[in-house]
Amino acid sequence: GDSVTQMEGPVTLSEEAFLTINCTYTATGYPSLFWYVQYPGEGLQLLLKATKADDKGSNKGFEATYRKETTSFHLEKGSVQVSDSAVYFCALNRGTGNQFYFGTGTSLTVIP
Amino acid sequence: DGGITQSPKYLFRKEGQNVTLSCEQNLNHDAMYWYRQDPGQGLRLIYYSQIVNDFQKGDIAEGYSVSREKKESFPLTVTSAQKNPTAFYLCASSIEGRLNTEAFFGQGTRLTVV
Numbered sequence: 001g002d003s004v005t006q007m008e009g010p011v012t013l014s015e016e017a018f019l020t021i022n023c024t025y026t027a028t029g030y031p032s033l034f035w036y037v038q039y040p041g042e043g044l045q046l047l048l049k050a051t052k053a054d055d056k057g058s059n060k061g062f063e064a065t066y067r068k069e070t071t072s073f074h075l076e077k078g079s080v081q082v083s084d085s086a087v088y089f090c091a092l093n094r095g096t097g098n099q100f101y102f103g104t105g106t107s108l109t110v111i112p
Numbered sequence: 113d114g115g116i117t118q119s120p121k122y123l124f125r126k127e128g129q130n131v132t133l134s135c136e137q138n139l140n141h142d143a144m145y146w147y148r149q150d151p152g153q154g155l156r157l158i159y160y161s162q163i164v165n166d167f168q169k170g171d172i173a174e175g176y177s178v179s180r181e182k183k184e185s186f187p188l189t190v191t192s193a194q195k196n197p198t199a200f201y202l203c204a205s206s207i208e209g210r211l212n213t214e215a216f217f218g219q220g221t222r223l224t225v226v
Contacts, residue, residue, distance in 0.1 A: 032212045043118075043202055043217035044155075051212035089154070093206075093213070100145070100206070100215050104154035 006103035
């Protein structure tokens with residue numbers, strides 16, 4: 001069945017460090033891929049998305065590229081800030097049945 | 113502004129009681145979902161609905177019930193049969209049947225059994 005696997009956390013980085021959070025997926029067909037961010041005590045917010053192979057989603061300095069050959073959608077940011085501290089979820093949607101599949105989330109803490 | 117509203121934000125339940133969590137959306141979305149989130153864990157699907165008057169069980173439906181009488185509303189009842197209900201509950205909605213559509217989330221309800 002469809003699934004998403006994220007790197008285990010927690011991740012702690014110093015401000016201005018480079019961030020990578022790995023995400024791989026298993027799905028038939030051509031799913032859409034998403035990264036969501038969750039701040040403490042809040043719901044999930046869409047961070048970025050990509051809907052076909054080789055698409056790059058980007059927002060607020062974050063980027064992720066849909067790599068069908070490696071079934072991956074790794075999240076990257078060149079210089080993290082303290083305000084980026086949150087939990088990040090990778091997700092996919094195949095459209096049919098409209099079910100979303102989420103990874104287990106990766107907690108990021110950025111220290112000054 | 114369009115969005116999803118969950119209420120209440122915090123809810124306390126005594127053991128043996130049923131409680132209902134509200135979820136309303138004005139995005140005109142057909143599909144709605146309920147997820148449960150436990151500390152340090154991901155989202156687990158409780159129920160989802162693709163159309164009014166129809167819904168399907170997710171991975172952890174036992175001890176929960178839902179209704180979908182209106183397109184805008186998808187309330188979740190946590191029954192006394194749910195043995196460990198303390199968790200953070202998230203409601204979401206999306207356009208039905210569209211591959212490139214994202215899910216929109218409410219702010220969540222934190223349920224605590226006292």
